[in-house]
Amino acid sequence: MQEPAYTRTAVVLHWLIAFCVIAQIALGLWMIGIPKDPPGVRAWWFNIHKSIGLTLGLLILVRVGWRFTHRAPPLPASMPRWARIAAAANHHLLYLCMVLMPVSGFLGSSFTKYPIVYFGNKLPYWGWDAPELKDLCSVVHLSTASLLIGLITLHIAAALKHRFVDRDGILRRMWAWRRPVT
Ligand code: HEM
Numbered sequence: 001m002q003e004p005a006y007t008r009t010a011v012v013l014h015w016l017i018a019f020c021v022i023a024q025i026a027l028g029l030w031m032i033g034i035p036k037d038p039p040g041v042r043a044w045w046f047n048i049h050k051s052i053g054l055t056l057g058l059l060i061l062v063r064v065g066w067r068f069t070h071r072a073p074p075l076p077a078s079m080p081r082w083a084r085i086a087a088a089a090n091h092h093l094l095y096l097c098m099v100l101m102p103v104s105g106f107l108g109s110s111f112t113k114y115p116i117v118y119f120g121n122k123l124p125y126w127g128w129d130a131p132e133l134k135d136l137c138s139v140v141h142l143s144t145a146s147l148l149i150g151l152i153t154l155h156i157a158a159a160l161k162h163r164f165v166d167r168d169g170i171l172r173r174m175w176a177w178r179r180p181v182t
């Protein structure tokens with residue numbers, strides 16, 4: 001009998017977004033240390049971060065929409081109640097952070113006097129120069145990033161525990177969408 005597993009769409013979206021989010025966090029943390037002199041270098045990397053972030057935001061939107069219309073496969077009966085609750089909390093918070101990151105980044109970048117440049121193309125400028133709103137969005141962006149890093153660390157630690165300690169096939173559910181018949 002085939003054990004329940006995530007579908008091909010869920011697996012592809014999970015790994016594509018997981019890879020891009022981790023890369024985007026690393027890029028964000030690195031780019032804020034780029035000196036303002038010589039001019040242009042810092043702005044170039046900021047624009048790359050914004051462009052990737054907006055693309056990622058759209059992908060996350062697709063994933064959330066898809067998830068709202070599809071159920072997760074049932075967890076193995078052997079999994080204790082506390083672990084089910086912890087997994088559900090971790091997944092919900094991961095989704096929340098994945099939505100908050102691009103939204104706070106986009107809003108923060110809209111409350112400056114510069115238009116957002118998306119892979120070389122200026123996006124329509126709808127915002128206005130509001131330093132206090134920009135700062136608020138930056139605080140949300142930074143604190144959500146810290147929360148996200150903590151959640152991802154826990155998430156990976158849990159996946160490794162399932163794989164090497166519990167050996168209950170949880171990692172395989174998100175690894176291969178066609179399971180061998182056992
Ligand atoms: C999933 C998407 C995103 C992730 C994971 C992400 C992650 C990060 C991280 C880790 C930092 C460095 C810490 C910080 O200062 O906040 C950062 C900074 C920044 N990000 Fe993002 N970001 C994302 C999307 C965006 C988007 C869509 C924009 C704008 C359109 C954006 C604009 C910025 C800016 C301007 C900064 C510099 C700090 C600031 O002014 O707030 N980010 N981002």
Ligand code: HEM
Nearest residue numbers: 018021022067072091094095152155156159170171173174
């Ligand atoms: C090496 C890194 C990662 C590993 C090994 C991993 C592993 C997994 C596994 C095995 C599941 C399925 C859990 C289950 O069967 O109930 C899962 C689900 C999930 N993962 Fe990851 N993951 C990784 C990175 C990430 C990252 C970076 C994010 C978010 C930024 C993320 C977000 C999620 C979410 C939201 C779910 C719940 C899926 C749903 O039911 O809709 N994962 N992950």
